[in-house]
Amino acid sequence: MSDDDDFMQDSDQEDYDFEYEDDDEEQGGDVNIENKYYNAKQMKIDNPEEAVDEFLAVPGLEPEKGDWGFKGLKQAIKLEFQLKRYVQAVEHYRELLTYVKSAVTRNYSEKSINNMLDYIEKTAEDDAANSCIEKFYHYTLESFQSTNNERLWLKTNIKMARLWFAQKNYQELADKLRELHKACQKEDGTDDPSKGTLSLEVYALEIQMYAETRNNKRLKVLYQRALRVKSAVPHPKIMGIIRECGGKMHMSEENWKEAQSDFFESFRNYDEAGSLQRIQVLKYLVLTTMLMRSDINPFDSQETKPYKNDPRIAAMTNLVDAYQRDDIHEYEKILQDNKDLLADPFIAENIDEVTRNMRTKAVLKLVAPYTRFTLAFISKQLKISLPEVQDILGLLIVDKKLRGKIDQQSGTVEVESNTDTDRVNAVREWSSAIGALWVTVLHEGDGFRSEEGSGYLGGGYVTPNQPGKASNGVGTRMRPGGKAKGYSGKQPGVGSR
Structure with a gap:
């Protein structure tokens, strides 16, 4: 799934194609209406203003509301939103909603409305667009409230909550999230397993809100609760968001190991979803590795290895390389040359600890030779x-x-x-060790034995300066015939035979 796909979707594959979403649908109605519709589609790229007028003329050609009028209004609204004609887009959207009760089927209308809301959400660029989107959501909820379409009601409310989160309207968001949690529960207050996927979407939004407002106590409770939801098959981007917020929570507690685990899982989920956020989370993973003071390269794993030479991650790759080599000058140069790294508040907040570790090691290394x-x-x-x-x-x-x-x-x-003291102590310990070894050899070893192996040199041992004895300064054992053999040069404790 591409980066433009909405992460708040269930496992159903929905068609988000702007150009051809209606081409394979069953065609019907008057040939003139059909021709007008397709003629307008041909004009969309080169002359969108005229295309809008052509699309808006299609509903008027039908004797009563039908598929072609519904399609024409959809295309006109999208173009008006593109052209920033927000007032007209809202007006025509309200007209479109009148078709959903009788002119088109429930499944087709739900899919079309959901795609419409996704489209305008992704193309909004300013406050005026966001204000228009809010009106779209309001009229959608108002229209489908009477049709008892709970699925679309929940999805639209989640989109509304996401809009308020983007606007940092936390008061409205908190009220909406409480309403959504209640809608995803049974009458007894327990989570409804049939709504597990939607429930995780709500958890993801609430976790993001508490991460932004730094309410770690509440964030931890929700994070653990979200991980216990087993009845859902969530979009991987939802789990990427939950794990990313969990990693940031662990970082604030200086629990580097758990943070590293969460960031890795977040990266893996974002990567599976095709989300560009995977690059930012990979930077967080590298940052955590340095904070752990780990010698393991985060790009050694199978999942991260393809991104090692990615130019978007090159600065962090070089940074961790300089860190592991204790090259303070290269580390500082990389930070100086890549100030965009600090544009992310989370990195800017935590990189100081890494920098301090680097500088501390550099100071110790620099002053080592000096007194x-x-x-x-x-x-x-x-x-x-x-x-x-x-x-x-x-x-x-x-x-x-x-x-x-x-x-x-x-x-x-x-x-x-304490160099001199340490040297004296070392010599003293060395002398004591040699003395102990000598005592052990003489008293517990074999000592010097006679050549015949008749035992220790004892009574026959001759000392210097005694008459008739050897006087070469080395004890000898007299051999038969009066000849003596010296033992000079033999190592103590090695018997001679």
Whole structure:
């Protein structure tokens, strides 16, 4: 489904084609009426103003209201909306609604009206258009209230609620959502399984409203409730919206893992729906990966890999690459060259935490060789302000990641170096380890054995400076015949035989 398709549709495949939506329908009526209608269709692209007049003339040629008049009014209304003739469009739409009770079948009228409302919703560009759309919704509800067409009533009310959400008219929206929730429930107040899909659409709108107004407490309740709805087969874009709002909710709680999971599911659903919002959510997924301080590249998965080289996502791809390489200069350059990234309030709000993490790691790496340095030195090297340098160093000292003191008056930092003490302690530990090894070899090992293997060197061991004994400074074992063998150069603890 393309990006222009309405996400608030059920599983039925509906025809949104503007040019040919009526071509395959059964044709009837007078040949002159038919010819006039198709002649008007030929004029739509090149001369829409004259086409409107031709379409409006079609109903007058019918002796009584019928299919051709209904079709002619539909086409005229769409063109009038395109030409921004909103007053005339509303007037002719009210005339169109008089056909639905007798001139055309219920299913055909419902489908046509729904398509009409979808069309004007997607082509609205200004406040005047939105005002016109609101009148369309009002007259639709008024017309179908008496026909007991609950399905169309619910769909039109959802469209009305979506319009109020776009206008940030939260008071009207909240009242409408309560009415819609009630309509999707049974008499005992429980959710009606037969209206599960419509119910999820209502949940999606309400979740969006609470996400925008930052009411996380209410958002969490609705989010969990929406995920428990099992009786629906929702359009994937609905689930994309619900998961996206859930990811933002988890981000506000600094629950990076759950946020990452929700953004991935949101991206997957948007991608399935063919929605352009998938690109923005993919950026959120990359942002969350950096906040998690994860070394896993978010573009390694099968679903996201095709977008790795997408020019719309290139800035975020380069950003996460610089982040994982701890390249602060490249990271800052990417942000500087892609200011459009910060146009999204959600990214702008959360990228500061990533930037701070990057700068903190860069400060630690930069000052590692020094025992004394100035704040101005750090500021110049990393191209950040002095107050931020001081703030980062203060946090590092508090967290005991840097042992030192800041002299605010002189703007210097003295690092407490324990290098000499550490070296002495290391040598002492090394000497103790060697001594322990020597004791173990002499007392618990095999020691030195005689060549004949008759046991430890003992009574026959000769020490230097004794008369008649070997005096080479190395203990020897006398062999038969008075000859002695030295053991110089042998490693202690290795028996000689």
